[in-house]
Amino acid sequence: MVVTSRFVAVEFDTFWNSWDAIVGGNVSIADHVGISISSLTSVRSQIWLSNITGEGVCQAWITYDSVSNNLNVSFTGFDWNNTAVHQDGLVYSVDLRKELPEWVISTATGICSKRIT
Template identity: 35%
Template structure:
């Protein structure tokens, strides 16, 4: 059974789709680029929960400042989504789009090696609830509620997660707890690789490129740090048209639990060709 949309979220979805239809000129390609998230920009983004644009970045989870002291808020959850629908495949022709998105991010753990919980880039059906699922803090990363997080029949979501705290369902052994994973309809990653977040300097900028090649039907995620050099790519063969509907929504989510850290998106670009 699908989750019922709130009146606000249903109206939000309808208005966004009408705006898409009004502005859409038949085209085989689409792109956008946010080199930063300055307040003066018309971002075309919607923010939910604790997410907000501040200081030229998107803060996915909340940090508070009191008398010059910054603290990270526990059990904070936020989402930032692009408001217009994107056409992932063409129902008439069956053609599937290729896309590439690139973003830079910073996770700040304030020097602690035990911190959490992480962030993600995600794709969901455009007509799905855009708001944050209930009970999705901590290891659920603002993606799925704990009640449905492993129900692959109910969920329709594809995500690349950057998970900094090992939960019971995460990879073993403990030493590879922090990981980058590709999630398909579940918070449990289909494929994953160690994320050496505790071996790079504090506030290091991670550069991510997520690609989908429709010709070979392969999703890939590449993460790079400059110093020390970290560069790896995770790939998963998948036909996205069997997972997601024709029109989708893209965005970021982040969450903390009992353990805390910050999750900032510094820049974001996206391009799609069908």
């Protein structure tokens, strides 16, 4: 029996894997933020200026508009001068009612059941 888990995830990744995005030719995205729909491969991704090794603290805002079906991810990063910058533009159109079961569990803030309506 094959069990298929349906999920929608926002990935904050500081390590490149073979399934991660390639930008222009052979250039890979090491630090990146991705939106994944029931797969490790992101449907959308964007370079993340994370500065995790420099102990930079980042913030993220994840919103979903059920009318337009847009999942929007904005986050902070750091430019080359170690100045905090706001990064946005990571958007994916997805109908969560079709991708997720009626009840879901959030792992971002702990166990929390939510009903998809």
